[in-house]
Amino acid sequence: MKNEIKILLAAPRGFCAGVDRAIEIVKKTLNKYGSPVYVRHEIVHNKNVVESLKKLGAVFVEEISEITDVSRPVIFSAHGVPKKVPEEAKLKKIFYVDATCxxxxxxxxxxxxxxxxxxxxxxxxxxxxxxxxxxxxxxxxxxxxxxxxxxxxxxxxxxxxxxxxxxxxxxxxxxxxxxxxxxxxxxxxxxxxxxxxCYATTNRQAAVKKIAPNCEMFFVIGSRNSSNSARLVEVAKKSGCKNSELIFYGKKAPLEKIKNCKIIGLSSGASAPEELVQNFISEIQKNMIVSIEEVITANEKVVFKLPKELN
Ligand code: SF4
The missing domain is CATH 3.40.1010.20 (4-hydroxy-3-methylbut-2-enyl diphosphate reductase, catalytic domain)
Structure with missing residues (x-):
């Protein structure tokens, strides 16, 4: 017989307005200018996002100097860039779109x-x-x-x-x-x-803080290089759920660890797609009887405009 488990699902979680905008910028640039389009650094810190954009024609580089075809556009990631980066692009006459949040x-x-x-x-x-x-x-x-x-x-x-x-x-x-x-x-x-x-960091941490004290384990879906995902794990631990961990790219739901839990918490970093949260839940559902309670601590309506080059 399957064990029962309740998942307290943090809301808000996952994509913020800055990440949504950055991904949209890559897609719109590809639509408008065709492929390939260069992206300097991971557009947002999530491998799934990066891999899906690669399939559409994005080529990821770490520095402008790695761009081999200067006739193609380059996009700067949501994290922002030092001033010397657009200066170098201008010097090399590379058209750029800035996806800095x-x-x-x-x-x-x-x-x-x-x-x-x-x-x-x-x-x-x-x-x-x-x-x-x-x-x-x-x-x-x-x-x-x-x-x-x-x-x-x-x-x-x-x-x-x-x-x-x-x-x-x-x-x-x-x-x-x-x-x-x-x-x-x-x-x-x-x-x-x-x-x-930012509002997204604050809201995601507040939701985790509310849920974590009631959980035997807490999971955050996100990348290892995602600052806000790492902070969510720390917040869960500090709020009373010592058994909190990051579920990063390629890591499966730790079914063995949760098989005797009655309540676990779940959230995701600002650069993690909701699909990964749902996949995590589906994996558990194959092995346990799952009930889900979404705990909403804030409603987010923030939307950022796209850069004028793409309008
Ligand atoms: S986490 Fe905050 S600062 Fe970073 S992209 Fe999202 S909204 Fe912008």
Missing amino acids: PLVSKVHRETEQLYRRGFDIVLVGHKNHPEVIGTMGQLPKGSIKLIENIEEVKNLKFSKPLAYVTQTTLSVDDTKEIIDALKEKFPKIKGPIKEDI
Whole structure:
């Protein structure tokens, strides 16, 4: 006889408006300009998305220098790019379409304005993440100090007025601790008017926080290089579900681990297609009697316009 299991399904989960827009940009560029179309870096951090776009004619490269046919368009990924990237494309006369999420572009504009106004700038984020590379690359080298954790606040020394910005996909709670520490050490530090952690990151973490304490195990569908998916696993663990894990590309539902669970939680990162969530549930359904309760903590209606080149 099959065991019964209840899945608490987080909502919102999965694709955000920035990811939707970036994928649409690749498809529309292919429609308008034909294939191949180059994409610099994974358009969003999800292998399934990347593979499906490759089938339509997208060619993924890490740098502009890898583009062999300069007559073809190139698209910049949703994470944003350093200023030198469009400059290099212009120099080589390569037509480009920028799929940087508008909420990442907002952080870029903030850093530029702060720099112009003479501030020293601290960026709270994860070293080597493409978004962080893109944000730091809006200004001359050495103009932004990156900090990753509260420990690093202790060693900071600044002589000019100070301001901070953050990566968009950080842990809301961990970032608050770092910002509180910054404010304690530098009471006059200037922050963004509207915070930089985006609505999608905030909403997905809030949904996980609500569900995780009631679950024996929690699963997040997403890629290993997806910052917001990794944060969802951390949030689930910190909220009381120690047995939380990421289900990344190629990893199956861990049926052996959940066979004696009564309640598990499920969510997905902002770059993970809903199809992967449904496949995960179907795998469990083959082995167990599943009931699903969707726990809705916010309704999202955000839609971003496409770049003018594609209208
Ligand atoms: S996670 Fe947030 S910042 Fe990143 S693409 Fe989605 S909406 Fe934009």
